[in-house]
Amino acid sequence: xxxxxxxxxxxxxxxxxxxxxxxxxxxxxxxxxxxxxxxxxxxxxxxxxxxxxxxxxxxxxxxxxxxxxxxxxxxxxxxxxxxxxxxxxxxxxxxxxxxxxxxxxxxxxxxxxxxxxxxxxxxxxxxxxxxxxxxxxxxxxxxxxxxxxxxxxxxxxxxxxxxxxxxxxxxxxxxxxxxxxxxxxxxxxxxxxxxxxxxxxxxx
Amino acid sequence: xxxxxxxxxxxxxxxxxxxxxxxxxxxxxxxxxxxxxxxxxxxxxxxxxxxxxxxxxxxxxxxxxxxxxxxxxxxxxxxxxxxxxxxxxxxxxxxxxxxxxxxxxxxxxxxxxxxxxxxxxxxxxxxxxxxxxxxxxxxxxxxxxxxxxxxxxxxxxxxxxxxxxxxxxxxxxxxxxxxxxxxxxxxxxxxxxxxxxxxxxxxxxxxxxxxxxxxxxxxxxxxxxxxxxxxxxxxxxxxxxxxxxxxxxxxxxxxxxxxxxxxxxxxxxxxxxxxxxxxxxxxxxxxxxxxxxxxxxxxxxxxxxxxxxxxxxxxxxxxxxxxxxxxxxxxxxxxxxxxxxxxxxxxxxxxxxxxxxxxxxxxxxxxxxxxxxxxxxxxxxxxxxxxxxxxxxxxxxxxxxxxxxxxxxxxxxxxxxxxxxxxxxxxxxxxxxxxxxxxxxxxxxxxxxxxxxxxxxxxxxxxxxxxxxxxxx
Ligand code: SF4
Numbered sequence: 191x192x193x194x195x196x197x198x199x200x201x202x203x204x205x206x207x208x209x210x211x212x213x214x215x216x217x218x219x220x221x222x223x224x225x226x227x228x229x230x231x232x233x234x235x236x237x238x239x240x241x242x243x244x245x246x247x248x249x250x251x252x253x254x255x256x257x258x259x260x261x262x263x264x265x266x267x268x269x270x271x272x273x274x275x276x277x278x279x280x281x282x283x284x285x286x287x288x289x290x291x292x293x294x295x296x297x298x299x300x301x302x303x304x305x306x307x308x309x310x311x312x313x314x315x316x317x318x319x320x321x322x323x324x325x326x327x328x329x330x331x332x333x334x335x336x337x338x339x340x341x342x343x344x345x346x347x348x349x350x351x352x353x354x355x356x357x358x359x360x361x362x363x364x365x366x367x368x369x370x371x372x373x374x375x376x377x378x379x380x381x382x383x384x385x386x387x388x389x390x391x392x393x394x
Numbered sequence: 395x396x397x398x399x400x401x402x403x404x405x406x407x408x409x410x411x412x413x414x415x416x417x418x419x420x421x422x423x424x425x426x427x428x429x430x431x432x433x434x435x436x437x438x439x440x441x442x443x444x445x446x447x448x449x450x451x452x453x454x455x456x457x458x459x460x461x462x463x464x465x466x467x468x469x470x471x472x473x474x475x476x477x478x479x480x481x482x483x484x485x486x487x488x489x490x491x492x493x494x495x496x497x498x499x500x501x502x503x504x505x506x507x508x509x510x511x512x513x514x515x516x517x518x519x520x521x522x523x524x525x526x527x528x529x530x531x532x533x534x535x536x537x538x539x540x541x542x543x544x545x546x547x548x549x550x551x552x553x554x555x556x557x558x559x560x561x562x563x564x565x566x567x568x569x570x571x572x573x574x575x576x577x578x579x580x581x582x583x584x585x586x587x588x589x590x591x592x593x594x595x596x597x598x599x600x601x602x603x604x605x606x607x608x609x610x611x612x613x614x615x616x617x618x619x620x621x622x623x624x625x626x627x628x629x630x631x632x633x634x635x636x637x638x639x640x641x642x643x644x645x646x647x648x649x650x651x652x653x654x655x656x657x658x659x660x661x662x663x664x665x666x667x668x669x670x671x672x673x674x675x676x677x678x679x680x681x682x683x684x685x686x687x688x689x690x691x692x693x694x695x696x697x698x699x700x701x702x703x704x705x706x707x708x709x710x711x712x713x714x715x716x717x718x719x720x721x722x723x724x725x726x727x728x729x730x731x732x733x734x735x736x737x738x739x740x741x742x743x744x745x746x747x748x749x750x751x752x753x754x755x756x757x758x759x760x761x762x763x764x765x766x767x768x769x770x771x772x773x774x775x776x777x778x779x780x781x782x783x784x785x786x787x788x789x790x791x792x793x794x795x796x797x798x799x800x801x802x803x804x805x806x807x808x809x810x811x812x813x814x815x816x817x818x819x820x821x822x823x824x825x826x827x828x829x830x831x832x833x834x835x836x837x838x839x840x841x842x843x844x845x846x847x848x849x850x851x852x853x854x855x856x857x858x859x860x861x862x863x864x865x866x867x
Contacts, residue, residue, distance in 0.1 A: 364659070
């Protein structure tokens with residue numbers, strides 16, 4: 191296929207040769223793409239909470255609140271990143287089981303997955319996961335409930351700021367609310383392949 | 395005279411399909427407009443700049459392609475090039491063979507639909523499963539998508555429930571939630587059993603070598619969480635210069651396509667999985683596909699290569715709303731398809747040359763396009779090309795204009811025709827045996843002929859003015 195490479199690049203050069211001049215890249219201000227409501231916002235956590243609710247996500251600001259939700263929803267068994275378990279486990283009642291490994295042959299046994307987020311975006315209500323910070327891609331995706339643990343200090347105000355902070359991790363994913371589809375007659379259904387419940391637990 | 399093919403398709407559509415397509419696209423357009431104008435002070439400025447960025451890329455592909463290739467290699471990605479559909483399919487197949495792979499999961503890639511990769515691999519004994527809910531339904535039905543972002547806009551829940559039952563996914567149940575849960579259960583095992591995950595890419599950034607993929611369902615993420623090898627088929631025009639440009643383009647893509655502020659999952663992939671990560675591909679390939687794009691680049695319609703496949707032009711198009719996607723007989727329907735499909739068809743251009751005529755040139759597609767593509771201008775250029783090349787398809791639906799030209803260039807003939815036209819009011823025109831007239835009238839009624847009325851009004855008025863003298867002046 192090295193022939194194809196030369197063929198394609200040759201044809202590209204040939205196609206562009208007759209152009210008297212090439213279009214230049216425009217200059218633009220980052221403010222252009224910042225949403226009205228995020229302009230001048232200072233309280234990133236408050237904005238994030240508000241925006242996450244708008245996309246049917248579940249922002250939670252204390253561990254006690256998270257535990258209460260687990261108990262009332264009947265979520266009993268799931269995965270928790272071992273690095274987080276030390277901090278979270280003591281708050282949960284003993285009948286809620288945390289597994290420290292995600293066994294892909296038992297994918298349906300995990301009702302929830304608790305993993306660390308590397309940050310969040312306030313403007314859109316997005317949690318950011320990456321390969322270094324988030325222990326298992328599958329555990330953050332396959333269970334019905336995903337809890338992303340988000341450090342308050344790592345919430346970017348807007349999208350341009352989050353783009354600038356992408357960094358060098360080979361895999362970064364922005365998750366904005368629960369997985370969803372409107373393929374069947376335009377009706378919104380949540381929880382298609384990923385979580386039907388997307389929780390962000392804000393921690394200090 | 396023959397009807398245009400697209401009219402024939404539209405006429406054959408079942409009323410409920412027509413209603414579904416019309417309703418779905420209209421709703422999509424309304425959401426898009428509301429969200430863009432609610433969120434931004436000047437959304438048109440965003441579109442304009444995004445268009446300039448993409449035009450810059452298109453006109454500098456000779457430098458961007460080698461640059462992005464080098465970045466991808468530095469990120470540990472294997473880069474392949476495919477000039478044709480056949481070469482692209484073969485490239486994917488060779489990667490599968492080298493890994494002894496037998497099963498593949500696929501998250502929506504339009505390029506692979508262009509190359510008919512699914513069929514190619516199935517013939518060679520590879521299982522190839524579509525994972526987007528809509529695409530999955532299209533696949534089990536042996537059907538084709540009818541919209542870029544809503545592939546089954548033409549189907550209702552009863553049809554889907556019947557397909558699921560036939561495919562062994564449970565007894566008939568047409569509740570959309572049940573349908574979705576059944577697909578969830580069925581497909582997660584497909585991901586986990588698969589050897590390879592195949593995706594497209596919404597953008598590839600030259601500066602960082604990042605591929606960007608967006609989905610709402612999480613299907614492409616599942617492909618990249620469950621499999622050990624990732625192959626991305628990418629059209630050569632998908633490049634963006636800088637990461638920073640994503641801030642603009644991602645904002646526009648979701649809002650234009652589905653009226654969302656951001657697609658649920660936006661994934662940035664710069665190589666195989668990280669060292670501490672147990673899930674995901676240890677090997678990654680990018681196949682750059684030409685398949686006619688360099689011809690488009692060489693044509694006077696190269697602006698269409700800016701397209702980011704958002705579907706907004708379909709939603710707003712009065713012709714698409716009536717005709718639905720299959721009427722465009724290609725992977726890309728709607729206004730974008732009317733430009734792109736005939737160009738990508740290569741030798742088969744004449745057979746597709748009717749598509750550029752499937753437009754009233756109202757300009758709505760240009761107004762909504764997030765990269766500001768002047769689609770109506772491009773359609774006109776293609777009409778001309780069709781005419782130049784004497785394509786029969788391009789002539790369908792157009793009466794011969796020779797006689798009209800003679801008449802319109804002779805003042806006496808013109809006047810006589812205007813006056814004589816009054817006879818039209820007395821004739822039962824529906825029965826005049828002129829095919830063009832019958833075709834036109836089958837769906838419209840002629841207004842009363844008032845030929846020459848303006849001329850006589852002007853004539854009288856001049857006389858009047860002359861009569862009243864020039865008192866006023
Ligand atoms: S032509 Fe413009 S509006 Fe149409 S799909 Fe492409 S980017 Fe969207």
